[in-house]
Amino acid sequence: MSENARIRQRLIVRGIVQGVGFRPFVYGLATRHGLGGFVGNDSNGVFIEVEGEPAALEAFARDLQAEPPPLALIESVTSMPLPATGETTFVIVASEGQAGASTAISPDVCICDDCLRELFDPADRRYRYPFINCTNCGPRFTIIRDIPYDRPLTTMAAFPMCAACAREYHDPTDRRFHAQPVACPACGPRVWFEAGGRATAWDDDAIRAAQAALRSGRIVAVKGIGGFHLACDATNDDALRTLRRRKGRVDKPFAVMVRDLAAARALAEVDDAEAALLTSKARPIVLLRRRPDARLSALVAPGNAYVGLMLPYSPLHYLLLDGLDMPLVMTSGNLSDEPICKDNDEALRRLASLADGFLLHNRDIHVWCDDSVMRAFEGRELPIRRSRGYTPFPVRLAQPAPMLIATGGELKATFCVTRERFAYLSQHIGDMENLETLQAFERALTHFVKLFRIVPERIVCDLHPGYLSTQWAERFAAAQGLPLVKVQHHHAHIAACLAEHGFDPDARAIGISFDGTGYGSDGAIWGGEVLIANCRTFTRIAHLKYVPLPGGDASIKRPYRAALAHLWAAGIAWDEDLPCVAACPPEERRVLCQQLERNFHCPPTSSMGRLFDAIAALAGVRQTATYEAQAAIELEALCDDAEQGHYEWVSAPSAGGDALVLDPAPIFHGIMRDLHASVSRQAIAAKAHNTIAELIVQVSDHARRQSGLNVVALSGGVFQNVQLLQRALPRLRAAGFEVLTHRAVPPNDGGLALGQAAVGGFRA
Numbered sequence: 001m002s003e004n005a006r007i008r009q010r011l012i013v014r015g016i017v018q019g020v021g022f023r024p025f026v027y028g029l030a031t032r033h034g035l036g037g038f039v040g041n042d043s044n045g046v047f048i049e050v051e052g053e054p055a056a057l058e059a060f061a062r063d064l065q066a067e068p069p070p071l072a073l074i075e076s077v078t079s080m081p082l083p084a085t086g087e088t089t090f091v092i093v094a095s096e097g098q099a100g101a102s103t104a105i106s107p108d109v110c111i112c113d114d115c116l117r118e119l120f121d122p123a124d125r126r127y128r129y130p131f132i133n134c135t136n137c138g139p140r141f142t143i144i145r146d147i148p149y150d151r152p153l154t155t156m157a158a159f160p161m162c163a164a165c166a167r168e169y170h171d172p173t174d175r176r177f178h179a180q181p182v183a184c185p186a187c188g189p190r191v192w193f194e195a196g197g198r199a200t201a202w203d204d205d206a207i208r209a210a211q212a213a214l215r216s217g218r219i220v221a222v223k224g225i226g227g228f229h230l231a232c233d234a235t236n237d238d239a240l241r242t243l244r245r246r247k248g249r250v251d252k253p254f255a256v257m258v259r260d261l262a263a264a265r266a267l268a269e270v271d272d273a274e275a276a277l278l279t280s281k282a283r284p285i286v287l288l289r290r291r292p293d294a295r296l297s298a299l300v301a302p303g304n305a306y307v308g309l310m311l312p313y314s315p316l317h318y319l320l321l322d323g324l325d326m327p328l329v330m331t332s333g334n335l336s337d338e339p340i341c342k343d344n345d346e347a348l349r350r351l352a353s354l355a356d357g358f359l360l361h362n363r364d365i366h367v368w369c370d371d372s373v374m375r376a377f378e379g380r381e382l383p384i385r386r387s388r389g390y391t392p393f394p395v396r397l398a399q400p401a402p403m404l405i406a407t408g409g410e411l412k413a414t415f416c417v418t419r420e421r422f423a424y425l426s427q428h429i430g431d432m433e434n435l436e437t438l439q440a441f442e443r444a445l446t447h448f449v450k451l452f453r454i455v456p457e458r459i460v461c462d463l464h465p466g467y468l469s470t471q472w473a474e475r476f477a478a479a480q481g482l483p484l485v486k487v488q489h490h491h492a493h494i495a496a497c498l499a500e501h502g503f504d505p506d507a508r509a510i511g512i513s514f515d516g517t518g519y520g521s522d523g524a525i526w527g528g529e530v531l532i533a534n535c536r537t538f539t540r541i542a543h544l545k546y547v548p549l550p551g552g553d554a555s556i557k558r559p560y561r562a563a564l565a566h567l568w569a570a571g572i573a574w575d576e577d578l579p580c581v582a583a584c585p586p587e588e589r590r591v592l593c594q595q596l597e598r599n600f601h602c603p604p605t606s607s608m609g610r611l612f613d614a615i616a617a618l619a620g621v622r623q624t625a626t627y628e629a630q631a632a633i634e635l636e637a638l639c640d641d642a643e644q645g646h647y648e649w650v651s652a653p654s655a656g657g658d659a660l661v662l663d664p665a666p667i668f669h670g671i672m673r674d675l676h677a678s679v680s681r682q683a684i685a686a687k688a689h690n691t692i693a694e695l696i697v698q699v700s701d702h703a704r705r706q707s708g709l710n711v712v713a714l715s716g717g718v719f720q721n722v723q724l725l726q727r728a729l730p731r732l733r734a735a736g737f738e739v740l741t742h743r744a745v746p747p748n749d750g751g752l753a754l755g756q757a758a759v760g761g762f763r764a
């Protein structure tokens, strides 16, 4: 073929294409097809120029899309013709920063099989090196300071490569070609063990020192990928008691790290979907049904039928668990309610009273990122907490939205920023109830704004005037002169579900939004809401009947108060024999009674979370809670699958006739009858769950008659409850409904910001 037949093209590839071995992949592909040209990263993604015969260019373009590297995700490829220059060699060119541009960034992923093999190969020069990684694995999001993703802009900038590493880094045929965090024992970060205020061991000795401390029941702070863990022997009651006391954590379950899938199966039931989740590159904590014979301290997850297990994800974890014959509690390194520690100095200071020793290293974590928590439902993931391994992977919206910041809720806070069609949900920030968490929110937001080059056109927040996230949004919008959009909490939940399912802004669905607390458009505490909604607006067509809740949200930690409020509303006497009445001190009971009689400090609430609390307390399951939704979680754990019965409720039009009001009073009468008939708590728990499932079908049917809609979206924290999902979905499908549940973001308030972003972005 003559020289004249050569053509040249410029291609722009967007998506997750940086830090995932994309340039070496392009290099290999171009070389294979005999093309000249170059490939490079810029702040938009990857740019390529290729030159050669038309058929070869065509094959190149096809293979580019057909077989990208494992961690890459191509969003789009655009091409434009250029005049041929005669170039016949292909090279990788230096990165170009660009103001205002943006590209997707890979989440942190676990060590790959190749690196794992080398880690335990005595002949390999990275044998037992805790920072082994390659282009297919290792930290990303947590070490990136800015884009483009190149070593100088990561926390690896402090470690100049040795000659051997540099050779691999520059060799296009090597697995470590342009792997930014590449390092080895000669040039890379090191690990050491500190106890009593000084370093006592380095490298492999440090890992052995940490293992020895763990074996003797000590608590060791371990610096990981996204922050510090507090580790201890998960079979040792004394160690767990100490950890709970020091951390100020009474009952809330701890996550456990086990060495492999077989070890997980020894502790919990693991089905195929759960096994896939456990071994996925994101390596989340997976909530699994605990085996009765599990060799685990009862103090790991008291009163819980589930246990959160995860597999090692960093090489350091693999080394720590190697030869250590015990599962390890691995809980975030913080005091309860504080953000997780990520820096050495900070950890040595803040965790001094919590840990007996520290396994530290000198690769800095630029942004913290807690472990993610997942459940499996119907063979798919149901996110409970979406963080490490997922952040900052975007959710793709149905349409481009204006650039905005949605500030989220209060508990399990996250925020969301949008750019074009992408919604970037932040890592888990925590409960935004104190200054530390608000500061963590601001730090994370600053990072996202920089990373994704966000120039917000509007700010979006919850309606609740008391949320720190709302107050921040009000201050920020005022200071920047930006419009502020406030989105009702339960509308945001449903919008989050619709948005992750790619719904057009105008496409409506029936939304069942059940959670603990959200600020209602009428100022009441909502939480048992049925909406007709799209990503712009909503109509509330049904809700739980308002019950006066003395002290409002102050009752969250005392489920017996929710029970007394519901008994009051149902006209059932507070009989001393009832566990929820007995749990309430007489003086408090007297005050509650007065408050209810005078309707003083008794905000009306339609909360489904409080209804679950009340049922759990009345059934004698739990009277006081030490963590959010504890009573509901323990009620869920009790459910007897064989029980098919349910309780009654009453639906009637509201006073104005604009909504259907669902009165749960008959549920309490039914439970009272069952208590007198000595029906088991397991049966009562199952009947309560069946009741809510039946109620969901009935209101959905009502909504369908009103709207003609056939799609039901389930959102809100109540839908973390798998026992409820398992009962509601078959019933809804049998009634002919299409059901949407969460797969990408949590149904709880951790997913709220996505819904806010959708509504804030699409509302005119």
Ligand code: ZN
Residues within 6 Å of the ligand: 111, 112, 113, 114, 115, 116, 133, 134, 135, 136, 137, 138
């Ligand atoms: Zn690797």
Ligand code: ZN
Residues within 6 Å of the ligand: 161, 162, 163, 164, 165, 166, 183, 184, 185, 186, 187, 188
């Ligand atoms: Zn090296």
Ligand code: FE
Residues within 6 Å of the ligand: 489, 493, 515, 516, 517, 518, 716, 717, 748, 749
């Ligand atoms: Fe909520």
